[in-house]
Amino acid sequence: GRSSAKSFRSTGVIARASSRKTSWTATDSPGAAAGALRLLREQDAGRAALLIAGAPRPEAPAGELPPGARWAADLVDGPPELLPAVGLLLAGTVVVDTLDRALRLVAEHPGLSAVTTEGDRLGAAFAHGGAGAAPSLLETRAAVDEAARSIAELDVRCAESAERLAELTERRRESAAAVEQLAVRRRQLERQRAEVAGTLGRLGGQSRAAAGEAERLTAAAGRAEEGLDRLLTTAEELAERLAVAEETAADGEDEPDAAEQQRLAGAATSARATELEARLAVRTHEERVRALAGRADQLDRAARAEREARARAAERRRRAERDAAVAVAVAEGARQLLACLEVSLARADAERAAIEQARAAREAELREHREHGRELKDELDKLVDAGHRDEVLRAEKRLRIEQLESRALEEFGIEGGELLDSYGPDRPVPPSTPEEGQEPGEPRPYVRAEQEKRLRAAERAYQQLGKVNPLALEEFSALEERHRFLGEQLDDLKRGRRDLLDIVKDVDQRVEQLFTAAFHDTAAQFEGVFSRLFPGGEGRLVLTDPDSMLTTGVEVEARPPGKKVKRLSLLSGGERSLTAVALLVSIFKARPSPFYVMDEVEAALDETNLRRLIGIMEELRESSQLIVITHQKLTMESADALYGVTMKGDGISQVISQRLREDRKERRTRPVPAPAAEPAAVPS
Incomplete structure (x- = not known):
């Protein structure tokens, strides 16, 4: 069959044939078969079907079964109507516990076959069993698919590790760039701090010099104010003395002498000059004091600005120090991260190498499984082809048998079973019919060559006799009845044909009359309509075959005014169109x-x-x-x-x-008014 095809060698021992990973092998004895099945089960090496050479012919079971053995048919329960069929199917099959009991049972009763609870089957000429855990083709394909899925998962993990490595490398590059930027920023802040310190020192010296100059100017201003006070006091004394002198002179006293007056006038002039100089010096000192005060304020503001700048520089320096500390921490973290990345890369490389090795191993296994699967598929295809050929041969044999049975039934009126029972090869051949004056012979054994010779002689004699139809009278009566029926039908058809021809003749006459009348009317109308559409022209309708009005054609002759042509193909497009319209209008007028x-x-x-x-x-x-x-x-x-x-x-x-003219007919029938002195408007 398809599931377990068998191929035989010349020795008659099955060599090997399987489509479900079950091997067929020949053994010498039932003990060797049992040992082979036990070995297969111990080594988990799959299942095998064994044929035992030299087995005795099966005998009918005799005696009672040994302890622990039961008939397989007794273990089946089901509908009562099916139990007899189950008993026939499981006849001679005994269920035992172990393979040893099966071996003893078969040794004692060669006609029985023993089945163990583990699935092994043992008989006098047959053994089948072994381990059932051997991987099947589906399991192998499932393992291959699982290996392919594992390889795909490992490929995905490798891709993810590569992406993570690239990401960490990029982060390491970014961290190194950030550390470099922080170092450059730190150097820039240090340079700015040095520049600010120099500026602060320079501004401090200028501030101290401005403070000394302000103190000196303040002292000079004090001294100038003291001299001014003295001069003012002297001037007041002199003014009082002058006033006293003037009063004395007014009282009539004697005026001083000229020398005294001259001396006093010089003293007054000197006093005024001294007062003027003192006032100028005071003004000068005041201006210098104001200038120094403004410069001191400016220096003070500059000092405050410098102090604020120094504070900002100190804040920037502290921030730079914090940034530097952060940069150092980031650098340290980056170094640690780099170390972790290197460790991760090493692990990833190790895992990748292991995965590659596993993948290579899986691919090797996959190739082996595929090769084994191809071999199994080739073997399966061969077995299936052999099974198909066997089925085709069996079908041909069945068809040949059916044809022979049909032929026997048709030619001899005997069914196939009855023919075999009466004239089978195991039956003696009855004697031939004796001729006149001869005695019938005795029945003889069947010999195919002799019987074929007798068959050919009988066929020749049968052909010489010819065929005999026992139903000829009945067939003749049926054919005669059918002939009479067909004759009546033929007479009816002939009468119907004559009637139809008469009707056709009448119709043809009527059509000819109507067509002739319609043609003459249309021709008369065409001449009038054509002369109206073509004033001065001529047009007419002509029959191509006036003698046969049913098959004749109609030609249109048209000659517009000023032209000699009559064929429509020689007219212009407008003339052909107007001629066609004239023909249509003529038909409309005629009918x-x-x-x-x-x-x-x-x-x-x-x-x-x-x-x-x-x-x-x-x-x-x-x-x-x-x-x-x-x-x-x-x-x-x-x-x-x-x-x-x-x-x-x-x-x-x-x-x-x-609607253009609803009262068209009313206007046509309405009388036109008579003309007056002036023209009247006619309603439209």
Whole structure:
């Protein structure tokens, strides 16, 4: 079958065939088969099916079963109607506990087969069992898939480790750049601190010099004020003395002499000059004091600014020191992080190497499993092909047997089972029918060559006799009845054909009459309409075969005024169009209809021909309604109502209608008023 195909060598011993990882092997004795199964179970080496060579022929079971053994059919419970079939299926099968008991049972009863509770089966000529834990093809494929998934996970972990290594390397690079920037910033702050210290020293010297100069100027101003006070006192004394002298002179006393006056005048002049100089010196000292005070204030402000700058510089220095400490800590952390990264990189490299080794091992295992799987698949394909060939051969044999049974039933009227029972190879061959004057012989054993020879002789004799139809009379009666029925049907068909031909003849006559009348009427109308549409021209309709009105064609001859041509192909487009319109109008006039629909029949006409056509349309609508599709303005003006399709700004089409002349007939029948002295307006 498909699941366990068997291939036989010339010795008749099964060599090996399996499709479910079960090996078939031949052994010498049941003991060797039991030892092989025990070895397979101990080594967990899979399962095997064993054929035991030289086994005795099976015997019917005799005696009671040994202790611990039970019939397999007795262990099955189910519906009563199925138990007999189960008993037949499990006949000769005994269930035991161990393989040793199975071996003893088979040795005592070769006709039985023993099945252990572990799944091993042992018989006198057959053994099957072993370990069931051997990996199957599905398990192998599952292990391969699991290995592939593990490799994929390891690849993902390697990729993540590489990404983390790149990220840490980038962070290390950024930390080193930050440390370098902090070192540069620290050097810049140190240079700025030195510059600020020099500026503070220079400003301190200038402040001290300005303070000394201010003290000197203050002392000089004090001395100048003291001299000014003395001079003011002397001037006051002199003024008093002058006033006293003047009073004395006014009282009539004798004026001093000229020398005294001159001396006093010189003293007064000297006093005034001294007072002026003293006042100038005081003013000068005051200006210098104010200048020094302003410079002292400026120096004071500069000193305060310098102190503030020094405080800011000290704050910056402290901040720089803190930044430097932070930078040192960051550098230390970066170094530690770098050490951790190096350790992590070393571990990652080790893990990666281990993963690569594991991956190589898994790939090697995967290749081995795939190779083994391909071998198993090739073997399975071979076994399946062999099974298919066996099935095809069995199907062909079954089909051949069915054909032979059908042939026997058709030719001899005997079914296949009855034929085998009566004339099978195991039956003696009855004697042939004796000829006249001979005695019948005795039955003889079946010999195929002799029977085939007898068959050929009988077939020749049968062919010489010919076929005999025992149902010929019944078939003749049936055929005669059918012949009579078909004859009656044929007579009915002939009568129906004659009636149809008479009807066709009448129809042809009627059609010929109607067509002849319609043609003559249309031809007469065409001549009149053509002469109206082409004033001075000639047009007519001519039959191509006047003798056969049913098969004749109609030709249109048209000669516009001033032309000699009669063929429509030689006319212009407008002339051909107007000629066609003339033919249509002639047909309309010859055989009026309540409605006419025209689609742009006047598109190629000029204004003159269009007015002529509109005049004919006016005549047609006296008795019929005309629907004309047109783009001509004159045609629209002659209409009673217009219908069109327009599109508004919103893009939606809409059908509109306009009634042009509702009282057209009333105006036609209304009398025209007589002309007066002045023309009267006619309502439109």
